[in-house]
Amino acid sequence: MTAFVDIPSGSDFPLENLPYGVFIPSGSDRPRPGTAIGDWVVDLHALEEAGLLDTAVFSSTTLNNFMAAGRPVWKAVRARLQHLLSADSGELRDNETLRSAAFHRQSDVTMVMPADIGDYTDFYSSREHATNVGTMFRDPDNALLPNWLHLPVGYHGRASSVVISGTDIRRPQGQTKPGDGPPVFGPCRLLDFELELGFFTGPGNELGQPITIQNAADHIFGFVLVNDWSARDIQKWEYVPLGPFLAKNFATSISPWIVTLDALEPFRCAGPAQDPEPLPYLKGSGDWSYDIDLEVGIQPEGSAGDDVVCRSNFRYMYWNICQQLAHHSVTGCNIRPGDLLASGTISGPDKGSYGSMLELSWRGTNPIPMSDGSERKFLQDGDTVVMRGAAKKDGLRIGFGEVSGRILPAHKG
Ligand code: CA
Numbered sequence: 499m500t501a502f503v504d505i506p507s508g509s510d511f512p513l514e515n516l517p518y519g520v521f522i523p524s525g526s527d528r529p530r531p532g533t534a535i536g537d538w539v540v541d542l543h544a545l546e547e548a549g550l551l552d553t554a555v556f557s558s559t560t561l562n563n564f565m566a567a568g569r570p571v572w573k574a575v576r577a578r579l580q581h582l583l584s585a586d587s588g589e590l591r592d593n594e595t596l597r598s599a600a601f602h603r604q605s606d607v608t609m610v611m612p613a614d615i616g617d618y619t620d621f622y623s624s625r626e627h628a629t630n631v632g633t634m635f636r637d638p639d640n641a642l643l644p645n646w647l648h649l650p651v652g653y654h655g656r657a658s659s660v661v662i663s664g665t666d667i668r669r670p671q672g673q674t675k676p677g678d679g680p681p682v683f684g685p686c687r688l689l690d691f692e693l694e695l696g697f698f699t700g701p702g703n704e705l706g707q708p709i710t711i712q713n714a715a716d717h718i719f720g721f722v723l724v725n726d727w728s729a730r731d732i733q734k735w736e737y738v739p740l741g742p743f744l745a746k747n748f749a750t751s752i753s754p755w756i757v758t759l760d761a762l763e764p765f766r767c768a769g770p771a772q773d774p775e776p777l778p779y780l781k782g783s784g785d786w787s788y789d790i791d792l793e794v795g796i797q798p799e800g801s802a803g804d805d806v807v808c809r810s811n812f813r814y815m816y817w818n819i820c821q822q823l824a825h826h827s828v829t830g831c832n833i834r835p836g837d838l839l840a841s842g843t844i845s846g847p848d849k850g851s852y853g854s855m856l857e858l859s860w861r862g863t864n865p866i867p868m869s870d871g872s873e874r875k876f877l878q879d880g881d882t883v884v885m886r887g888a889a890k891k892d893g894l895r896i897g898f899g900e901v902s903g904r905i906l907p908a909h910k911g
Contacts, residue, residue, distance in 0.1 A: 501583050502591040503601075505536040510888060510897020512536075516579055517720070517755035517898075518561055521607040529559040529610050534755055534899075535583055537604050544600035550582055550589060551575060560614045561756070565700030565719045566835035572719065576760055609754035611662050612722075613698055613836035618660055618750065619826060620694075620726060620742075620840045621652040623817035625770065627845035630857045635734075647774060650817035650825050652842070655726075656747040660838060663723075663753050663901040669879060669908040670748040672732040681735065685908035688730035688862070689877040692843040693794050693853030693885055695812055696724040697819055698756055700835035709827040711782035714820035715759065717833060723753035723792075723885045723901040724840045730856055730876065752838070753885075753901040761896050765789045765889040770816050779828055786818035790898075792844060792887045794853070798870050799880025805868050807858055810844045810851040812887075879907045 501513040511517065511534040520529045521539050532539040542556040553575060555563040564571070582590045590597060622628055625642070628651075632641030645651065661667075669689055675681045698719045703709045709717055726746065733745030769787035790812040795804030817825075819839075827833050843853040852858045855876050858866055862875035877883065882905075887898040 499580065500585040501535055502585045502587075503536050503538055503583070508895065509536050510895065510899050511755075512895065513580055513583055514894060515757065515761045515896045516576060517757045517761065518564070518612065519755045520560060520610050520612045521602070522610060523602050524606045531556045531558070531561055531564065532602075533579060534604065539602045539604055539607055540583070541600040541602065544596065545582070545590070548596050551578060560836070561612050562614050562700075562836040565613065565698060566702075568701045569716045572758065573760060576758065609662060609664075611660070612754065612756055613838075615657040615660050615836055615838050616834050618655040618657040618838045618840070619652055620655045620746070620842060621650050621817065621822050622842040623650050623815050623822065624842055624845045624853070625816040626814060626847055627843040627853060627857065630845060630852065634856070634861050648777070649780070650822045652822070652826070653741045655750065655840075657838070659747060660750045660752060661903075663751055663903070665749075665751060665903060666906050667727055667749045667751070667903045668906045670729050670732070670744070671908050672729060672744050673735060674731040675735040676731075686729040686732055687876070689905065690728045690730050690855045691794065691877065691883045691885075692726035692728055693792055693808060693810060694724040694726050694840045694842060694844060695721050695790070695792075695887070696752065696838050696840035697721050699823070699833050699837040699839065702833040702835055702837070703827055705832040706830040708830055709823055709833060711780060711820050711824035714782070714823040715786070717823060718759055718819055720756040720758040721762070721898070722756055723887050723898050725751040725883060725885055725901050725903060726840060726843070727751065727903070728854070749903070750840075751901050751903045753899050755899050757896060757898055762788050762790070762889060764891060764894065765896065767813055769813060769818050772816070776821065779824060780821045782820050782824070786820045787813045787815060788889065789813050789891070790887050790889045792885065795884040795886075796868065796874060796877070797882040797884065798868055798872060798878070801870050804882065804884050807866050807874075808851060808853055810846045810853050812841070812844060814844060814846045814851070815841055877905055879905050881905050
């Protein structure tokens, strides 16, 4: 497929991708839905107003209405956009007035939150990550808790503090318990990232009516990169018996472009073999993992670039997205358009593929050298964490762009 605009070689956004996001053009204050192609953003409301799309979902300042419309509409819009943007079609290419109104350079726009996120859930679906954490904090011989291989463990996170890439992250303060001493209050000392992918949902289910695993994919709109910022020292003291709370609620960063399941279809693959066999409500058909390369870089303050500290892949995840969604709703819990369900830290089998500093530095015992001569056990003030992802095969590249965030010092007092 060839687009009528130039796509730079190695671009994350060829005509086969067409991710969705929400942007504000320079000189405007109104967010509007768009798609990315090469170095451009295309204003979808402008196309809708001009009658080139027969939808009525893009006048909104979020993508929730589009997410609610469901897979047949998602597929039709994708096919229509691929046609409109292709070199073979003159409808948009030859309409100079519309083109100049609808096309914006990505470098000229501000990306904002793509959806109004009603609920955010975070899973814990990497066996390697759960095993590493269990080994460090409990017992190497029984690293996985007894439930882990039977259900996708997760917790309900905080939607209000999910922020778009580029948002600065304030080091949180909280209660910790150093060693055998009494609890103390102060800035988090063990600030960490977690490399994850998350998916946005739609149309969702009525309260009381579970989404079956067979229908789960019809309720999954697409993926973003997720950095689940984590305060390890706060987490360690607070998490028993109800799980993560303040250690996770201060910020979660997402990449601005939502890459659809349709764009990622060529990269579907089998996940790890599941033993024991899942219960019937978690037993679907087909391969629902995805071969997506992921990496994390840390850029110390004042450095020109980032040092890559982790290379992982989404296919390592033990529990897949259909199992996560079926499990989440099996009680009848209602999923709504624009909910965000994140994978959990994506760690692979080797040390360079661990998706958090906790694992990479093995709880601080193995500092990671940086190219500026410093080293990291956890994150320092001024560090910028950058995550990137792309699926690659036979010359096709479906990229995610990146999610980044810089650490600001804790508030005083
Ligand atoms: Ca997490």
